[in-house]
Structures are given as structure tokens and as C-alpha cells.
Amino acid sequence: YDLVIANGTVATAADVYRADVGIKDGVIVALGRGLTGAAETIDAAGRYVLPGGIDSHVHIAQPSGEGIVMADDFESGTRSALFGGNTTVLPFCIQEKGEALRTALTDYHAKAAGNCYTDVSFHLVISDPSEAVLGQELPAAVADGYTSFKIFMTYEALRLNDAEILATMDTARRTGALVMVHCENEDAIRFLVDKFTGEGHLEPRTHATTRPVVVEREATHRAISLAEVVDVPVVIVHVSNGAAMEEIARARARGRPIVGETCPQYLMLTEDDLSGMDWEGAKFVCSPPPRDKAEQTNIWRGIETGIFDLFSSDHCPFRYDDDRGKLNPKGRNDFRHIPNGIPGVETRLSILFSEGVMKGRIDLPRFVAMTATNHAKTYGLYPRKGTIAVGSDADIAIWDPDAERVIRHAELHDAADYSPYEGIAVRGRPETMILRGKVMVRDGALVGEKGYGAYLPRGLSDRAKPPTE
Amino acid sequence: YDLVIANGTVATAADVYRADVGIKDGVIVALGRGLTGAAETIDAAGRYVLPGGIDSHVHIAQPSGEGIVMADDFESGTRSALFGGNTTVLPFCIQEKGEALRTALTDYHAKAAGNCYTDVSFHLVISDPSEAVLGQELPAAVADGYTSFKIFMTYEALRLNDAEILATMDTARRTGALVMVHCENEDAIRFLVDKFTGEGHLEPRTHATTRPVVVEREATHRAISLAEVVDVPVVIVHVSNGAAMEEIARARARGRPIVGETCPQYLMLTEDDLSGMDWEGAKFVCSPPPRDKAEQTNIWRGIETGIFDLFSSDHCPFRYDDDRGKLNPKGRNDFRHIPNGIPGVETRLSILFSEGVMKGRIDLPRFVAMTATNHAKTYGLYPRKGTIAVGSDADIAIWDPDAERVIRHAELHDAADYSPYEGIAVRGRPETMILRGKVMVRDGALVGEKGYGAYLPRGLSDRAKPPTE
Amino acid sequence: YDLVIANGTVATAADVYRADVGIKDGVIVALGRGLTGAAETIDAAGRYVLPGGIDSHVHIAQPSGEGIVMADDFESGTRSALFGGNTTVLPFCIQEKGEALRTALTDYHAKAAGNCYTDVSFHLVISDPSEAVLGQELPAAVADGYTSFKIFMTYEALRLNDAEILATMDTARRTGALVMVHCENEDAIRFLVDKFTGEGHLEPRTHATTRPVVVEREATHRAISLAEVVDVPVVIVHVSNGAAMEEIARARARGRPIVGETCPQYLMLTEDDLSGMDWEGAKFVCSPPPRDKAEQTNIWRGIETGIFDLFSSDHCPFRYDDDRGKLNPKGRNDFRHIPNGIPGVETRLSILFSEGVMKGRIDLPRFVAMTATNHAKTYGLYPRKGTIAVGSDADIAIWDPDAERVIRHAELHDAADYSPYEGIAVRGRPETMILRGKVMVRDGALVGEKGYGAYLPRGLSDRAKPPTE
Amino acid sequence: YDLVIANGTVATAADVYRADVGIKDGVIVALGRGLTGAAETIDAAGRYVLPGGIDSHVHIAQPSGEGIVMADDFESGTRSALFGGNTTVLPFCIQEKGEALRTALTDYHAKAAGNCYTDVSFHLVISDPSEAVLGQELPAAVADGYTSFKIFMTYEALRLNDAEILATMDTARRTGALVMVHCENEDAIRFLVDKFTGEGHLEPRTHATTRPVVVEREATHRAISLAEVVDVPVVIVHVSNGAAMEEIARARARGRPIVGETCPQYLMLTEDDLSGMDWEGAKFVCSPPPRDKAEQTNIWRGIETGIFDLFSSDHCPFRYDDDRGKLNPKGRNDFRHIPNGIPGVETRLSILFSEGVMKGRIDLPRFVAMTATNHAKTYGLYPRKGTIAVGSDADIAIWDPDAERVIRHAELHDAADYSPYEGIAVRGRPETMILRGKVMVRDGALVGEKGYGAYLPRGLSDRAKPPTE
Numbered sequence A, B, C, D: 001y002d003l004v005i006a007n008g009t010v011a012t013a014a015d016v017y018r019a020d021v022g023i024k025d026g027v028i029v030a031l032g033r034g035l036t037g038a039a040e041t042i043d044a045a046g047r048y049v050l051p052g053g054i055d056s057h058v059h060i061a062q063p064s065g066e067g068i069v070m071a072d073d074f075e076s077g078t079r080s081a082l083f084g085g086n087t088t089v090l091p092f093c094i095q096e097k098g099e100a101l102r103t104a105l106t107d108y109h110a111k112a113a114g115n116c117y118t119d120v121s122f123h124l125v126i127s128d129p130s131e132a133v134l135g136q137e138l139p140a141a142v143a144d145g146y147t148s149f150k151i152f153m154t155y156e157a158l159r160l161n162d163a164e165i166l167a168t169m170d171t172a173r174r175t176g177a178l179v180m181v182h183c184e185n186e187d188a189i190r191f192l193v194d195k196f197t198g199e200g201h202l203e204p205r206t207h208a209t210t211r212p213v214v215v216e217r218e219a220t221h222r223a224i225s226l227a228e229v230v231d232v233p234v235v236i237v238h239v240s241n242g243a244a245m246e247e248i249a250r251a252r253a254r255g256r257p258i259v260g261e262t263c264p265q266y267l268m269l270t271e272d273d274l275s276g277m278d279w280e281g282a283k284f285v286c287s288p289p290p291r292d293k294a295e296q297t298n299i300w301r302g303i304e305t306g307i308f309d310l311f312s313s314d315h316c317p318f319r320y321d322d323d324r325g326k327l328n329p330k331g332r333n334d335f336r337h338i339p340n341g342i343p344g345v346e347t348r349l350s351i352l353f354s355e356g357v358m359k360g361r362i363d364l365p366r367f368v369a370m371t372a373t374n375h376a377k378t379y380g381l382y383p384r385k386g387t388i389a390v391g392s393d394a395d396i397a398i399w400d401p402d403a404e405r406v407i408r409h410a411e412l413h414d415a416a417d418y419s420p421y422e423g424i425a426v427r428g429r430p431e432t433m434i435l436r437g438k439v440m441v442r443d444g445a446l447v448g449e450k451g452y453g454a455y456l457p458r459g460l461s462d463r464a465k466p467p468t469e
């Protein structure tokens, strides 16, 4: 073996057991006890040996509008992800209107190449579903391993109308690609924004007021219904509330294959956070917005009962005190110009581990499933990624379950200047990170090299099969 | 008294009791026993004395596309309505794109003037919600007594997008007008039509296949959600199935004021009727299409339990064997060219009376409420219309509950050439019809004059109040 | 006419209109305008002329356990009811274990005879469904006009087990009687009482803690299910929360005929009221207990949307500061000995009129339906009682909608020593009360005689018909 | 290694991967590729290597009433289980009324000792929850490894009333034992049996008629509610229909920890099977009875969406053509005397593998979870049993996924004389069975010895933790 992780407690999405993990050529080749003959052995006694986290919903180096710059590029973004316990991230490669997918992908690959600390793969964002895109470009991209894409029902520059959604979903059906949908009704938001800004409300809190639960519930039901018309599975991303969860549950009861995703902000934040003094609320502006305490309970229920398959960060980092970030010249006076999104790729796993596993809400296999295995299965990376099994990549996070700390942005590794979770106490910490058999972080210190992280073409989703009759 | 209806059993939406009805100057002035001193007395012993039916959803003399002519004008349409037990009908005055509401109304008034056997009032159809229309024309029309309007989520020429729906609903909110919505997702229908016609399916049955329950459920939830964003009540017209009913029930449980309407076709027909031999299925092409037996049971449940407030005909008559009707040159080969709609203004009341009251599903007050009183209250005609009470117009139908007959188009009074309900046996018959104190039909024979039916400007809806907090 | 009520605004469960009401021999004989020739005329200009309230759920002079005496006998109870706007009340005649129904009825008639200010009729309470009772006594009682009875799922002395409930419901099915069910699971309450008293909790608040929503929801679903097995309608009395409401809604969606009742305490009180200082919480001990603010909103929703047909007081009066009332020697130290029940027959109508009608939550016809008409129809008193129609008893309440006052027990007419609604401001007041044509209260002063109120045998319920297939 | 299973495709509840399995001393000690140094190697190329099935709901050698004998003793029952792909079964040790648990256990152990081909463990059935039983005997039994017990809401000899259920659940709460509930309302069944037998219906089909969905739904809701009062988790066994599933889903949405179980008969049989000619319907008499095609679809939905955690056989075998079986002297004329239960321990896995996995309804990890892993976790056998992981018992079924055959009782290994699944074609077959490292069945031939199967004391359930607040 090149490497043996000895004496730890291995967990998968099903099992928890004591075993050594034997690694050779970057791959897990043996699980057993007392494995010997290793070039290097890491003692993991008292530690959990988990599949490296997969964060299938992050935004890195993404064009964000005039004068605005996303805080993280691939270097800082994947470094932060790695320290947060992840070995793979899936950011979005956005097609701009009129742009060929190939162009968008080429540009995005160029940003990533040589800069990554974790493995990466890209979802496409389809903003211009022209005949050429749906007829040739997208099928070609799917064949090349870009097997999932996101579409938006909000944001003026990105939203598709129902006819476009149907046509795009139909391409997904023909190619086996998996569709992710951002569900908020743009017209309804626009109506409310006009109403509330007309009454003089420009402060960050109004961002939440103008994106109430009803606009998410409406769009969720519509996305599910359009997918039902086309007969494709669909991922409902970043679900924030119980009403949208109910739409997922109702659809499943009708036999529809729906994948549900939620994020840490819907467990830990509320819309009241957007009311901070001195425009501090801007730090929490994201879409959908955080809701209230009752909805946090609903989201926990969804995690416990299986409404949600995926727990992602929706990491979308902007600096706060920065002319090109949250407090840009327009944004500091008008919430409409505050870039949407918050950082979180480094805190996702610690929050769910601490609040979920250590507080007894979920067990360790469910943690692994929601943070790694299900992401791999959903997005065509399984069984290479997302589990600890013979033949899988040796992507491993060694967790100390007892480590206690308080989240401080000063100790994080992204390029933003704040964390929305500042000051939250957590138990558990990914202490050593291994990517394809190579130790990248050892006892909290970076030892891996930038650029070791590689791009991953993907197969079709395990979820993208039609429902049984 | 000018007229006394003696010895009958009066029914209102609440009560059933023996009383004479005393009428003077077209108005009910007394309810009592042994009323004397009448110029004329009608003996109604053994009969029900009911408020004349109000059919708040009919299409008369409506432009229907090139080469297609609606079968009924105001003369035949109101004559048929009258024989069916109605004293008031509310057809739709359609704004064409670019047309001023005033122009549409003037034209439509011209068609009605002097030709009616029942009283009439008009809903508007808003197809072009321009700034001028929403800012000036529609508020002016509401002030003039056109206090309700319908909007469409289907039909390429009529559909509004979500932004337009929101703006139009907002005008309703400001003016107190009531919005009716035809809920079917046009883009989804278009997708399915392209799919099925692409596979060579052109027969009438494909009309139903391409408008499945999911497209109605989606649009129903969206209409309700948009009304929730604006905070206005909304009428969901012609509900055909249990899933759409569930959306209404869920909305009410959230405190939303929703009015639900259904129609005879959803009780008596199924999509199998669209599969008739020799293109006979064209006779049953309407939107939403009839569903199946299980959905008929659902619709009955909705009538019994109060999901529905209104039972209307959605009378929308086209001749079948006619170059300008169902079998027009294009329509006889391709369902996409079959005009949508079926006749029913004359059969609505008999069907609900026979299947509902006489079969014990509902009681007489519920029949009166769903066919008359609720229509008057919903559309601003109450208390002048819709009940038997002191001060109300003497619009009365005297029903023989025991008369048995079979529905035959040959005995109906519309200008179509068929009835979708041909051959159905019914018990109960409106035998004598009185409009504002004047006998219009006596023992089944027309005695009233064309043109006695008048136009009714309307007040604001009793339903168009915001929900309690 | 013996009496004409002139110039008022008459309201029924369907209609609101200006009319004079002509009364002769205790019966409404005419509705019209400008009625003349009356021995007496009451000017009701600016007033609502409503059917006298029917309170179909009151407890009067009911045996209440050793050492406990119910505050009201028929004299004080019906006097209080009358001043509260009622002309008919339906108290319960309780069968004790082993007692013949005839004996119970004879005793109860003796208490009422000659003492009533309103008309009265009796529900039976079946506590001992022996073969003799179900085989002979109960059918005989139904035939004699005792056409409804209540059964209990709680209270050790009264509860029936499932087999007894089924047998009793089956007798109802055979005789056409209507079953009312008090839905709380006695065993579960007993379990919780043992648990909490074992932990030393003896204060009034524990009454609520040991009767949580789950015990009501369970029993509600069970009662509905047992009625489904037997195939009878059922009245779910005094519903306190949204979960029990949901059971009713679900049952109706399955086609089950369920009548729902709620009461003022579930709109106006909360369990926090049971935490009053110095054992004041005892004043609010009733079963089911009041819940919280969220449940109050649920109950309003149920009133607005038709979950509830009946709004009753569940008047069950005990004196507070009294050795034979709430503060009996044992009850002042241990909630288990506080008699269950609160007064409310005089405040029921004012609360719903003020909070419901005057605050715009419901309209006047719905008020009339929920407080009078539906009671008459449900319990076989219609059309004699419950409406203003030709041929109905002239039981009328003349309401001044503008009168403002604060509820003070000092101004009420019952024999308790407190009101749970003390201090609540209300708009609207029943000013003049007429029973079968006789003025009983004139402008707030008692003018009628004790004993004019009569006993009413009843017909079968309009609701007690099997559901349509 | 003592044994290596080479070249197979291993599946767990999370993963599917190619690996050899190395076994020593009856335990899995290594997972890897190219494992060498084995005393014996089984080539599993082209085969699935799955955890041996755990059937946590079987009845073996259970006293069944006077004159009736259960077909299987431990020898035939575990042999049949083994051939069906199982390595562990959990039958029920029934306490008779008045019997000490220790006595019941001693007797039952005596029946099993030396006779088993699979490992076994026992659930208790508590029929007499006396103070001694709940206070001492049951806690002692839990401490000894009998950590789960079933209670009945039906069967006169076994049913507990609500107070008894609460007390028994409370003991479960205190001891950490897990409660399983058979949910059917005995009183309601009794009512219907009396009704239908009174009308002369004695044929097998009436068994289903008198146990309709409503009696199961009622009891399911009640069991869940009582568990909510006590605050314990609960297993709802053998769920047969969508209404009961809805109760589970609703409870989970309230945060209740509910385990759901279903069985093959609810996927493959319908109540029409009880109508067979010549009393053949007796072969399908079990409780709850099979329902209809629509309910089969509901049950599949529950398997697909996670309503169900467990798929068990409820094997409860009686011979058909036998004086001590289905056709006993009384039973051949009256369904009330037909013993309840059908065999199925040998067909359970093949049915779910063929209809579920091979038809694409579920994937292999879900199959493993529902047939093995979840049983082990639910009943305190995990991680020793139920998975393929280092340190777990080497209980392994080697499946040939391509084998096609038709179920014939002649080829099964139980001691009944029929299979309810006779004639059903299935794909997939457990070809070689290994129990604790020992080959028991090789290529379809029995090679293991009777008595190698051992008794397993169990730990507390992973599920028996209180819900998070």
C-alpha cells in the first residue's frame, strides 16, 4: 500500500465500522484490520474516516455583473473547500446569452486549470436555450461529461420562460442529463420589488420581503409540474421552507422522481439577520433568503425524514466591505444592487456534523449520504467518488469528533472578508484531508499542492431514470 | 299585487317553506300565505318556487377565430337559457389585442340590445393589459358596473404572462373588481400538442391528451399564488378534477379567499366521449377537457363539501355539422382547428337538479346557492338578483320536481345542432319562468317578448374583500 | 297581525334584506314592506332582525359529581340564554349507569317544566348502552322526539369503549338519530394525569397539559372512523384545534358526512389563562382546554371556510368562589377535582357577532347559519326553528349592531359568579327578544314570564342521511 | 482466510462495488481485490454478493389455537428461510395470558435449540401487561437481549386496550425496547364480522370485507398517537394500504420517529384472491388482508420513497388441505375459523429482487437496506448482522441475477403444502448461502447442518431514541 489509514472508524452512507483503509495508486484497494506493508500509515484511532465531502452546489469565479467580482477564484475556493472537509466541488459554468456552450466551458476550464486543491467538475447553466444549444451544443456537452445543468426561474438575465424550460427539460430527457432548477418566480419578485421600493424600502431586509415563501412555493410546484409534463427527474436546489418541501413530498407521492437539496443558511440563519445595523444585513443577502425559526425546524424535519437528498453550501462568495462586493457604490444604498450570495463551502460540513450528528438529529451514515454519497450518485460521479469502498478514489476526510471550536472567518481559507456563521460554536473538525491517496491537509496544515485537484468528466446521473409506471 | 305565485314551496339558499309570493312592479313585495288581491295568480301547488337561475359563465356571440361562428347570438342564447330555468346570464365581452375596452363594450352592447329573453350583464376579458387599459380604461369600466373580468393562462391570443397577470390583479385590487382565471398552462399544452401531433395524433381525443390534469393543476396553483402575492380574491373557473380542487382547499386553509366554479361537463362527460366514431368526439371538445369517472366523483365531492361555490354551464356553443363549426374544413381533420366549447346553458339546471337534488346528493338550498344566489353575490348582483326575498327582482322559476324526460337537442332552444347531453334522463323541469314579474315561459311555452331582458350594471362583488389578517 | 316588526333588516342564513315581519299566533305569517294592521308594532329601523339564536350545546342542572352543583338551573340558564340572544337551547339529559332513559328523561323534564324563558329540547347522553337501552329504550326515545344523543370518549363515568360506540352508532343508524361525540382519549389523559401529578403538578394549568391536542386528534379520527364503519353521520363537538379540523376535512374528502362544532373558548381563550395567579386558572378549566394563539387562527379559518357548521357555547357553569364549585375543598388544591366547564350561553352570540361579523371575518348570513339555522337543521327543529320564514316560529332577536359594551359578569344573567370573558369589549347587542311572537326582553329589560319557554320534541336530523355512494 | 468470495459484486445499503470478501472465524475481515491465501475460494464472478437477508417478522412453531398447528417448526422454517436467501430470522415468542415471560421464553428456546439452519432471535409478544410483567419481567427480558416486542390491537386473545398499550409503551421508553404494533381495530372488526356473518357471509372473502382499510387506518393513527403521548418510537408492521402510509408520513412530518414495514402479499396479492373457487381463498387469508391493484401501487410508492424501512415476509404458515390447517373442520365452512396467515419466508427476497430491482423500481442498495441492513439496525443486531463490512458476521447470499424461474411450492422448503405465490415468474436467485463463514447452501443444495444456526441476544435498537426537539 502507498498509504494505510489505520485504526479509525470508517463510515459510509450505510455503515459504521472499525477498519483500516489501504490505498494504492490513489485508490482504495483494501478494507480490513491490521493492514500492513504501507509506505505511510496514518493513525486514525478515535477518529472518523469519512468519504471526502462533495459540494455539488458552489459558485467560483463566476461573472457577477458589472463592477462586481466574486471573492473566490478556483485557488481560494477549492482551498477553502478542502479545509472544510471536501475533496470535490461542482461549480457552475454559466452560458451568457448568445454564447456557445463550448466557449463558456473553454473559458471556465482555463480558470480552473492548475489552480485546484480539490477535484472539480462543472454543471452548466443554460441561459439561452436556442435551437443550436438544445439541438447540438448541449447534447455534445452531455456526451463530453457535462451531464447536469441548472436553469433559473429568477434573475432577469438568466430566467427561462415555461416554453424554454420545457424544451430544455426535453433535451435532458433525450440525453439523460439531469436538470437542476432554481425555483423563484421572477415576475412575482419584480412585482413586489416595485411595490416595496416604491414605498421607499431600499434596505437589505427588503430583499427577503420581496422573495417570500409564496414565490418559491409557486416556482417549485411549476418546475415539478413541467418536469412531469416532460417526464424527467428534477433537482430542486436550495429549498428554504416547508411549503416547498410539501411540493416535493406531494410529487413523490404521485410517483415523480424529485431530488431535494437544502443548505446551511436555511438551518442557521433567519430573515432577521438581514436587518443588521449599518447595512450589515447585506452579509446575509442570498436567494432564496433565510426564513424564520419555524422554517428552520421544517428544514430539519426534511433532513431527518428524507425530503432532502443533498446538503450543499450554495457557496457564492462576495466580499462585504469592498467596492466590488456587497458594499459596492450602488449596493450600499439599495438592496437591489447587493450581489446575491454568501460564502459557506468551508463551514457546510462542520455545521451539519455539529448540529446534526453531534446533537443526535441524524446518524453518521445519513451525514455521509447527504454530504458525499448522494452527491456522487446524483451527479454521475459514483462509485468513483462519494464513498469508502474498494475501487473508489481515496478521497478521505479524517474527522476528530470531539474538537470544539467557534467559527471565525479569520481562521477560514476563502477570499471573502466575513462568514455569515461567525461566532457559532461547533463540535467536530476535519483534521486531515486526503485526495486520491495524497495527503493535502495534515492536522490542519496545508501540505498538498495547488493544481493536484483535477477536472472530472462525469457519467449520467443514477437519478435520471424515468419513474416506474 | 300584479302577480301572486300561490301555494308553492319556496326555496332560497337557506330555506324551504310554503308561501305565496306577491309581486308588484317587477319586484317581490310580499311573502305570506293566502295572499289576495292579485291581478293574476299562478297556482304553484306541488311545485318548487325557486330564484331564476343565474348562469355566470356563458359565451354568446363571441368572436371565435377566422371562419368560425359561435352558434348562439343573444336571441337564441338567452332564449335557451330561459327555457333552461335561468333569468340572468353573464357572457364575456372580449377585448381583442390593441382594442379599447370601450370599443369592445360598445360592440357587445350592440349585439345584445333588444335581443334578450333574460337579463344580462357582461364580464370583460382582458387580453391586452396595457398601461392605458390598467391605468384608465379598466378602472373606468369597473366604475361603470363591469366589476369582474376573466383572464386566460391558455390560448395563444388571450393568455397573459405572469407579469401581466400580476399587474391586472393589482388593478382589481385597487378597484375592487373580481378576477376570474382560466387555469391551463399554455406552454405545457403547446409542448404536448407538438409532441403528439408530431407523432401523427390529430383526432379529437388528442385534445384531452394534450391538456392533462397536470397542466390545469399547475396553472391553478400559479393563479392562486399570484393572487396571494397581490392579495386579491380570485375565481377559479371550470375546475375539472380533484388535484385542482386540492389547490383550492390548500389555499383556503392558508386563509386565501378563493371562489371555485365547476360545470356539468365534469359531472356527466369523460375524455372517452372525445373518442367517438367518425369525428363525433369533436362534439365534446372543450377546455379543460372532461376527465374520467374517478374525477367525476371528486367533482361531486367538491359540490357536496363546499369546494365549489358556483355551478355554471360554460356554454360555448358551436354547431357540429357545419363549415363554420366543429367540422370546419380544417377542424374535420385536425383537432387543433376544432373550436373549443360545448353548449349547455339550457341543460345545466336540469342536470344538477336531477343528479344532485333528486338523487339526494345535495339539498334544495344548496342547489339554489350554487345555481343562483352565489352567482349574484359573487358578481355584484345581490340582493337584486339570486334570491326570493322582499325587495328582490321577481325572477322566478317554477319547477315541477316530478316531470321526467330525456334530454333531446330537438327539444332545446339554442342554435347549435346537438347537445353533448343527448339521451340523458332527468327528473325535474322548469315549467314556468318569470322575469322581473313578467311571465316569459308558461307551462313550457314561450310567452315573453324578445328584448324584455335587460342589461344589468353591477356593484362590487361581496367576495372581493381582502382576507382577514 | 298580532305583532309587526317594522323597518328592520332581516337576515337569514342566505339573505339580508329590508322587510317588515308580520306575526300571528306566534308564527311568522308575512314578510313584506309596510305591513299594517298590527296589534303591536316594534320599530326596528337601524336594527338587524335575526332568527333567535339556538344554542345546541349547553349544560343545565346537570348532576356533576358528589358535592358539586352546576350553577344554572333551567330558570337562570334559560334567562341568561335569552339575554344572550337565544330563543332555544338544547341541554343534555344524562343517563347514569344502570338508569333507564325514561327515568332520566322524566327527572330532567321535571327540572325544566315551568321554569324556562326559552324553548328547550334535550339531547340524551348515553352512558350505559346495554341491550335494553339500545334495543328498546333508545329507539323509543328517538320515536318520541329525542333524536340526538351524545357519547363520550373521556370521563371515567361516561366513556364508552369502541364496541359500545359502534353498537350505539348502529342504533343511531337504524333509528335515524344523530350521534354527537366528545372526542378525547380517556386512557391517554389518564396516563398523562398520572405522569404529571406524579411529578407534583396539581395546579389548574396541568389540566391543559394533560389533555394535549394529540388526545383530541386521536379520538376525533377514531370517532370518525367508527362512524365510517357503521356508516352514520357524526357531530364532532367542541373542536379546539387545527389537527382535529384536519381530520374533519379529510373525512369529508372521503365522502363522509361530518358535522363540525366549535365554541367561543377556542377563539378567545388560551391555555395560558389556566395559569392565573391564586388558582384563578380554575375559572378556565374546561375540556377540551383552550389552546394557543395559532390554534385560535386555525379555528377562525374553520369558521370562515366551512369546516364548522355549528358555533355553540358548551355552557357548563360552575361558580368559582364556592364550596360546591371550582374552589371546592378538593379542587382548590388539585386540578383533578375542579369541575370541568365554563359558562358562556349569554356571551356566545355577542362574541361571534363582534369578532366575526363586525370585524369582517364572516358575513351576517354565515353568522345566522352558525348560530341558529344550522342548529335547527342538524337537530330536527327546522323549519319550525332557526330562520325567519313564513310558517316558522316567530323567534326573533333584534340586534343593535352599533351598541358597544364591555362584557362584565355583573351585567349577565346566569347564576355563576364570573365570566371567562370578563373585560372583553364587544360591538353589537341583542336588544329585544321575541319567543313565538311574545316579547320576552324589551330594550334589555325582562318582560316575559318564566315558564313561557316550552319543551320541543324534535324530528330527525336533516344531516342524518347516509352519504351518497 | 478461511474463505474468500472472489470476483463478485458486493452490495451494501449504500454501495455497489467489485471486491473479494475475506472471511476468518466466521467474520468478514477483509474487502479487497485479489485476496489470496484462503482455505477455500468461491468464485462469484457475475454474481451479487449481498448481506444475508434478515426476516424480522416471521412466525414459527407458534401456538395457534385449539386443533390448529403451524406448519413450520424451527427446522423447516429456518431451512426455508435459508433457501430464500436469509441468514437470520426473528420469530415471535408469545406470552399467553397469565404466563410469565420467562416461561414463554424457556419454552420457545427449547423449540429452537439445535434445530436452526439460520441464526434466530426472538421478539416477545406481550399479551398480558400486568404489573409484574411491566415492572420486572419485561425490563429483565430487555436486559437479557429481548429488546423488541409486538403488541396487538386485534385478536381477542392478544389485543391490548389503550391503557395497556400506553403502560407497555412506557416500559419500552424506560428500558429502550422497541415496540411493534399490529394495527387493526378489533372492536370494529368484530362489529363487521357480526354484521356480515349475520347476513350469511361465511366464505373466505368475507375475511377481507370485515377488515377494510378503515380499521387499519384507525388503529395505525391510534398507535402512532399513543406513542406520541408516551414519546417512544414505534414500528408499524405489515402496512397494507395508502391510508395507513399517509398516517406514517403525517407523523414523521410532526417529528415522530416511526418505522414502517410492509410485506410481499401487499405487492402481489389482492382481496380477489380470497374469492377462489372451492374455498381456495382460504390460502390467502391473512391480516391485514391484501387489498386491490391501486393499493399495490401505493405500497410500491412507499417502498420507492422511503415510507417503508422494512420489507418482511410475515411468514405465518398453515397447511391448506389439512385438518389442522386452513381446512380444519370448522374452517372449511366458516372463515372465522380459518387460521390467519400465509407462508412467505422463502419467497420474500426473490419477489422484491425480481419485481423491485430487476424491474427498475429500486436499486440494489435499497434492496439490501429493506431486506437486511434496516432490520439489523432496527432490532439491535447491527453491525454484527445486516451488512458486508469488516468485523461483521460473514452472513452472505450469493445471488445470480439472471436466473429465471417460476415459483412452485414443490421446489420450496417449508412444511406447508402451498405457496400463495405459486406460478409467479421471477428473475434472480440466491444460489449460495453462507452463515458466519460456513457454506450452508451451495449452488442450490443444502450442505450445512441443522443446529448451526444460533440464537442471538440483541442490543437496543438504533431507532429507539427519542425524536429531536
Ligand SMILES: [Zn+2]
Binding pocket: A182, A237, A238, A287
Ligand atoms: Zn440558485
Ligand SMILES: [Zn+2]
Binding pocket: A057, A059, A314, A316
Ligand atoms: Zn447557487
Ligand SMILES: [Zn+2]
Binding pocket: B182, B237, B238, B287
Ligand atoms: Zn375558460
Ligand SMILES: [Zn+2]
Binding pocket: B057, B059, B314, B316
Ligand atoms: Zn368559458
Ligand SMILES: [Zn+2]
Binding pocket: C182, C237, C238, C287
Ligand atoms: Zn363534551
Ligand SMILES: [Zn+2]
Binding pocket: C057, C059, C314, C316
Ligand atoms: Zn359539553
Ligand SMILES: [Zn+2]
Binding pocket: D182, D237, D238, D287
Ligand atoms: Zn400482525
Ligand SMILES: [Zn+2]
Binding pocket: D057, D059, D314, D316
Ligand atoms: Zn405477523
